Amino acid sequence: MSASIPVNNERRQQVAAALRARVPDRCILSDPEDTRPYECDGLAAYRQLPMIVTLPDNEEQVLAILNVCRELNVPIVPRGAGTGLSGGALPMADGVVISTARLNRILRVEPYARLAVVQPGVRNLAISDAAGPYDLYYAPDPSSQIACTIGGNVAENSGGVHCLKYGLTVHNVMRVRVATIDGEIIELGGESLDAPGLDLLAVFIGSEGMLGIVTEVTVKLVPKPATARVIMASFDDVVTGGNAVASVIAAGIIPAGLEMMDRTSSRMVEPFVKAGYDTDAAAILLCEADGTKLEVDEEIARMTAVLEKAGASAIAVSETESERMRFWSGRKNAFPAAGRISPDYYCMDGTIPRKNLAQVLIGIEQMETTFGLRCANVFHAGDGNLHPLILFDANKPGEFERAEAFGAAILALCVEVGGTITGEHGVGMEKINSMCVQFTREELDAFFAVKRAFDPPMLLNPDKAIPTLNRCAEFGKMRVSGGVLPFADLPRF
Structure with missing residues (x-):
């Protein structure tokens, strides 16, 4: 600590x-x-x-x-x-x-233009509540959407369980108004389909507070689907479950949500929310279809056929809206449910190619033995965004340090298979050393050049997200001993 x-x-x-x-x-x-x-x-x-x-x-x-x-x-x-x-x-x-907690006003909702203009302290879910009377909503739905704010979502480029079909924050924000370190206001993006000049909006979203302070955000609103249903598919091993994810996408289906949970996470969640999960399965997939009733029925039938062919041992389909919400409640409550089986947990965030889901899950399973800690896996399987929950007890000397090392090893494995060290949680302080694993010194210097362009005195959220040369040098000393990388016994696929 x-x-x-x-x-x-x-x-x-x-x-x-x-x-x-x-x-x-x-x-x-x-x-x-x-x-x-x-x-x-x-x-x-x-x-x-x-x-x-x-x-x-x-x-x-x-x-x-x-x-x-x-x-x-x-x-x-x-x-x-x-x-x-x-x-x-x-x-x-x-x-x-x-x-920005007090900057919490919804300035306007424009149903015909399908947009909302809000201050950064507005809660994610409050936008959908305000757009609800027009049968519209804001699509990105992180698990913390009842509490997290749109300004924080912009800083971290947050996603959620429906990001596969509807995209991350960067795909749903049209414009941001930003206060710069110089004490000026700039606007990035616009309310039209395109904005002149460089696409600095995409640079700013996900910049973790290092480039400016958001004071206003224009977001896209999308129509509420007429109906939605969820498939819960069970698998006897994580390899089969991981391969099933790739099979769904390969079939040309883009579900509204495609989430995976392993047995550890299902068993910690089920007593907490009673979602109806198959706790005997090694892994379960939640696959949602939304749209008109005809579209949903057709997509559910197609996904069911693909999942059965991929080796699903059992399939259940939500028949009512309350049952659909119950299926999702387990996934949405995975993090708080971890407290039922462990005094502490360390939530990691990495992204990998979908084709590597199975091998990375096997690698994490082997790491549990190496580090002597349990890990519950819940993730956005559709876009390969992993959220391993490393379970530990901070009261036991050395366990937190082992949890950190476990997390660093997972991120190194993500990079090794062609992925990245974060998907939606950001780098912050947690993954700053892992940036030295993923990026070269020249790439990190380019990141610093962008920051200096916005923040010449380097005062906005300094010493986060982008590691310095000295930090990478020190981290290199910790990672290499006698020319040998640590965790050499871990699988190198």
């Missing part, structure tokens, strides 16, 4: 006084008991008491805070709802947190 660095009280008083001269006192939190709730995000293993937390009420106050921080050379950490899982919102002992 990370140790917190003490905050310099004299510096805190200086910065707080400068901030209070520009923004109302109600927007500034500087006492330790007030800033304590902001010491971490969803990656609670890493904690740091912030020097100051700011909660601006409007865009003008965001600009004022940025100006003060730039003038005093104070690092800035943007924060949404704090549901992120990679330490992207981890504060700095000498820095200011800018929380």
Whole structure:
């Protein structure tokens, strides 16, 4: 677990006084008991008491805070709802947190244009609630959608169980309004089908708060499907289940959702939500079809045929909307359900080619023996986005360190089979060392060049996501001993 660095009280008083001269006192939190709730995000293993937390009420106050921080050379950490899982919102002992929680207004919903304009503190699910009367909704649906905010979704390029058909945040955001470190407002993208100039919107989405502070977002809305049904298919081994995923896509079917859970995750979820899962199966697939009744019936029949041919040992199909929601409730509650069988868990996030699902799952299974820890696997099988939950007990000396090493080995395996170290959780602090595994020094320098273009003083969320040369050198020393890579006994497919 990370140790917190003490905050310099004299510096805190200086910065707080400068901030209070520009923004109302109600927007500034500087006492330790007030800033304590902001010491971490969803990656609670890493904690740091912030020097100051700011909660601006409007865009003008965001600009004022940025100006003060730039003038005093104070690092800035943007924060949404704090549901992120990679330490992207981890504060700095000498820095200011800018929380967008109070920028929580839905500015307008335009049903004919099928878009909504919202502030960054609006919850993901609240957008769909506002669009519901027009039979529209916002498609990206991360498991934390009841709490996570659209600003955080933009920062992390969040996805969800329906991202295979409807895309990630980057595919569903049309425009962002951004406050820069220079204290100016820029707009990236637009409300038309195309915007002039470089596609900086795609660069900004997923930039983890390193390029600017989002103050407004325009999102796409899509029509609610007339109906939807889910297949729950059981498999006697994970290899067959993994190959079935590739078979569905190879058949030319793009399900609305295609999720996979192994036996460990099914057994931890079922007593918690009573979703009706087959807890004897080595793996289960959840495959959803949506659209008109005719389209859904046809797609369900096609998927059923493919899954049976791929070796499914049992197939169940939702017959009512409540049964469909019950099937999904298990997948959506996989993370909290982990607390039923383990004091702590470490949620990883990597993406691999679909064809490699089976071999990576076998590799993770072998790593469980190597590291002496259990792992429950739940993931967006359709796009190869893995979410292994490494189970450990932080009260036992050395277990967290083993969990971290286990996670690093999984990410290294993802890279080795042609994947990447993250899909939707971001790099943050959690995977910054693994960036040294995936990218060359020249590639990392290019990332830094983009950051400097937006943030010349390097004050926005510094020391995250992009590792420095020194960090990669130190990580290389840890990874290589006598010319031999650690975990050499792990499978190299």
